[in-house]
Structures are given as structure tokens and as C-alpha cells.
Amino acid sequence: MMWPSSQASKILTFLLLVIVVYCICMDTLLFIRIQNYKIDIFDVETNVTQETSTHSEARTLPNYEDVTWVPCTINPLCHPTVKALMVDHINHYIYGPLCAIVDLGLGISDNMLLITPNMISFFHVFIALIGAKLLTCPSLASRRVGVVLFQIRMFLDDLDGHVARERKHIKGERSEVGTMGYWVDGICDLLGVIAMMIGIILYLRNNPPRRGYKGTPVSTLPYHQLKEINSTEDIEKDHSSDNGISYKTKVTFKRIVQVIGLFSGQMVLSSLAWNRYIDIYQDLLENCTEYDVFRRESMFKSGKFFFASAIWRIANPHSYLHVLSLAIFCDKTWCFLKAVHYIGYLGLVVAVGTSEYLIDNIRSYVLSGMDGR
Structure with missing residues (x-):
């Protein structure tokens, strides 16, 4: 082990507490920011179907960039979008700002033009393969190094998207569904997760619980x-x-494969659902300019949509990977997998059912402004 287990437990508990408090505070600040300041994605609208006094007042809201003391180049609260509200807390509030700092320090977006976002994606697959190899080791210290490498992989996964947006001058997180970068990023993510699951299977096969x-x-x-x-x-x-x-x-190898297979199935379903709801909400609130801009902006600012997006901040596949990484680091891999391999599906059913209900409500509100309805 890297250090005594009691010391490791104290350090991990303290760090987890700090991260939880930090994320709760950032969520609160994000909601306040959305309520009280202009939203970039609605500033460029010209197709207003209901020009009301309320809408005019909404346009007089101050710019967040004018009041924040943290530069918007590294501030995760500056440019809220649908996807930004559905990205998990670690990626949004920790890895996102770190990506911006690394990009500013190294000048990847501006000066290192030979380094493309796709190259970064391919590189983090290589990091995942090394991490997967370390996860097969009987030494807990080696497996912990593997976990660190997988967290670096997730950081690089954020970095490729950040560099792509910077070079296209896009503010805030967005999914460009159907583009080459979208598919390369998705395939590289999949390969990284497969490598992690294979590493865990091989470790448990050689060291069965x-x-x-x-x-x-x-x-x-x-x-x-x-x-x-x-x-x-x-x-x-x-x-x-x-x-x-x-x-x-x-525990038999067949049982190990069964448990990991069921957990992997949860991640696949979570990923499909997460991407589906990002696409739906982007179409309703960001992309379909024929819908009334006032209603779209009002819904984006509502507590209902904040709750709808918060569901997938917690239930998205990146959150699964963070919790799994923590379990491996604490040497509780099998305990975690065995605990969630069935009950996790119940959580997904609740998340999907709640999301479908909320989508119907959000769609009804947004579309009721069309054709004088």
C-alpha cells in the first residue's frame, strides 16, 4: 500500500467531504447565476414570437462576465448550456477549469495546431490501456496508480472537447451530434471504459473474492x-x-463476469439515456429557433429544468466511473459491484421515468407559444 490504511481512510474521507461541499456550493452558485444574469445562448435570438414586457425586462439583465471576479476563461459558471447542466460535477467543476488552465498555460488551442482534439482522444485511449494493465496487478498500490491514470484519461477526455470548442470559438459545452469529432470522442470513450472493465475482470479472475x-x-x-x-x-x-x-x-469466474456484465449494462443504458436527453433538451431549448425564445429562456431558468438536468448530473456514465474508481482505490471493487449490479437498474428506471414526465411538461410549455396557442 502507498500509506497505512487508517491514514488513507482519513485523507479520502476529508477529500470526499471537501469535494461534496464544493460541488453543492457550485450548484447553488450556478442556479443563482442562471436566475439573475443573461444567458449567452438566448442573446443572439431574433425570432421572438411573443415580445412581452417581461421578455424586455429579461433582456436588461446584467452580464455575468461584468460582475464575476473569476475570469470566464476558467470559470465554469460563465456560459451555462443544456449540456453543461447535465455534465457530472467532477468534470464540470474540477476538470473543466483545469483544462482551461492547462490550455492557457501550454497554448494548445492557439499555438499547438498540430495537436488536434482527435489526437488527444487517441492518446487517452493509450493511457487507459496502461491503466487497465495496472488494474490487473495484485498490488493495491499499482491498482491505485491505475485509478489515477484513468482519472487522467477522463481529464484528457474533457481537454479534447475544450480544445475543439476553443478553435471553433464556441462558448459553453455543446454536443455536435453527427460530426466526426462526436463519433471519434464517443468511440475513444468506449474503448477506455472497455479497457477498464477488462482490467477489473482479469484482476478478479486472478484474485477471486x-x-x-x-x-x-x-x-x-x-x-x-x-x-x-x-x-x-x-x-x-x-x-x-x-x-x-x-x-x-x-467466487466463480462465471459469477464475476455476470456481475461486471450487469454493471457494464447499466453504464451503456446510462450513456444512451444521457445522450438522448441532451439531444432532446438542446433541440427544445437551444437549437429550434422557431420556438418562442421567451418561453425557452423561461424554462431554461426554471427550477423544473434545473432539477431535470440534475438527475443526469448524477446518473450519467462519468459519475459511474468516478464512483467505481473510488471503490478500486479503497480496495472495495467487488463489494461495490455486487451492491449495485441489480439495484442500479432500478435507479436508472426511476431516472428515465422522471425524465420522460418532465420532458412532456417542458415540451408542452415551450410549444404552447407557437401559433398563438
Whole structure:
């Protein structure tokens, strides 16, 4: 281990507390910023179908750039968009500003034109392969280094998008569905996640977790438990138990693949749903200029949409990867996977069902301003 487990636990607990408090504060500041200042994506609109006094007042709101003391080049609150509100907290509030700082320091967007966003995407696949190799090691210290490499991979995943937007002079996060960069980024992300899952499978195959049967003689174990024991070496006896002998058997490789497969399925469904709702909300609130701009802006500023987007800040695939990385770092990989491989689907069902209900409400409100309805 890199340091004593007690010290590691204290450091991790403190860091997690700091990050949680920081993200809650940033979410609060983001909501206040959206409510009280102009939104860039609605400033360029000319197709106003309902020119009301309320809309005129909305146009007189101050610019956030004029009042913030943090430069907008690194401030994640300056340019709120649909996608920005649906990106997970770590990427939005930590990796996003870090990408901007690295870009400013190295001049990647302006001076290193030979370094393309796609090259950065391919490079983070290479980092993922190294990280996956380290995840197969029996040493916890090596696996922790692998986790750090996967976090670097996620940082680079943010950096390629940042560089692409800077070179196109795009403010704020946006999904350019159908472009070459969109597909390259998606495929490279997929390869990185596959590498991580393979690394975990190989580690658990070589170091299978154990399941225990306390106080039960082997001769009396049920058949479905006995058949998991392939040899006498698979049994560990602990005579210190208060209830008698405690037997532990190795979890079968088939069970390991099943659990990781179910968790991977959750990530796939989460990714599909996340991208789907980004696309829907972008069409409703950003891209379809034939819809009434006042209603779109009002909905974007509403607590309803903030809640709708917050669902996918938590349930998106990047959040899954962050929590999985934490479990690996704490040497609780199997415990985490086993705990969520079924119940995670229930969470996704609730998230999707809630989102579908909210989309119907948001669409009804936005479309009710068309044709005098």
C-alpha cells in the first residue's frame, strides 16, 4: 500500500467531504447565476414570437462576465448550456477549469495546431490501456496508480472537447451530434471504459473474492454452494468464529463476469439515456429557433429544468466511473459491484421515468407559444 490504511481512510474521507461541499456550493452558485444574469445562448435570438414586457425586462439583465471576479476563461459558471447542466460535477467543476488552465498555460488551442482534439482522444485511449494493465496487478498500490491514470484519461477526455470548442470559438459545452469529432470522442470513450472493465475482470479472475458460510460444516452445505468449490484449496477455515468454523469459498469466474456484465449494462443504458436527453433538451431549448425564445429562456431558468438536468448530473456514465474508481482505490471493487449490479437498474428506471414526465411538461410549455396557442 502507498500509506497505512487508517491514514488513507482519513485523507479520502476529508477529500470526499471537501469535494461534496464544493460541488453543492457550485450548484447553488450556478442556479443563482442562471436566475439573475443573461444567458449567452438566448442573446443572439431574433425570432421572438411573443415580445412581452417581461421578455424586455429579461433582456436588461446584467452580464455575468461584468460582475464575476473569476475570469470566464476558467470559470465554469460563465456560459451555462443544456449540456453543461447535465455534465457530472467532477468534470464540470474540477476538470473543466483545469483544462482551461492547462490550455492557457501550454497554448494548445492557439499555438499547438498540430495537436488536434482527435489526437488527444487517441492518446487517452493509450493511457487507459496502461491503466487497465495496472488494474490487473495484485498490488493495491499499482491498482491505485491505475485509478489515477484513468482519472487522467477522463481529464484528457474533457481537454479534447475544450480544445475543439476553443478553435471553433464556441462558448459553453455543446454536443455536435453527427460530426466526426462526436463519433471519434464517443468511440475513444468506449474503448477506455472497455479497457477498464477488462482490467477489473482479469484482476478478479486472478484474485477471486471469497464468500463465507459461518458455522456450517462443509458436509451440510447446499448443493448450489458446494458446486462452487473446485478443490480443497478453495476452502479456508477460521476456527476463531464464535459460532464455530467459518468456511470461505472463492467466487466463480462465471459469477464475476455476470456481475461486471450487469454493471457494464447499466453504464451503456446510462450513456444512451444521457445522450438522448441532451439531444432532446438542446433541440427544445437551444437549437429550434422557431420556438418562442421567451418561453425557452423561461424554462431554461426554471427550477423544473434545473432539477431535470440534475438527475443526469448524477446518473450519467462519468459519475459511474468516478464512483467505481473510488471503490478500486479503497480496495472495495467487488463489494461495490455486487451492491449495485441489480439495484442500479432500478435507479436508472426511476431516472428515465422522471425524465420522460418532465420532458412532456417542458415540451408542452415551450410549444404552447407557437401559433398563438
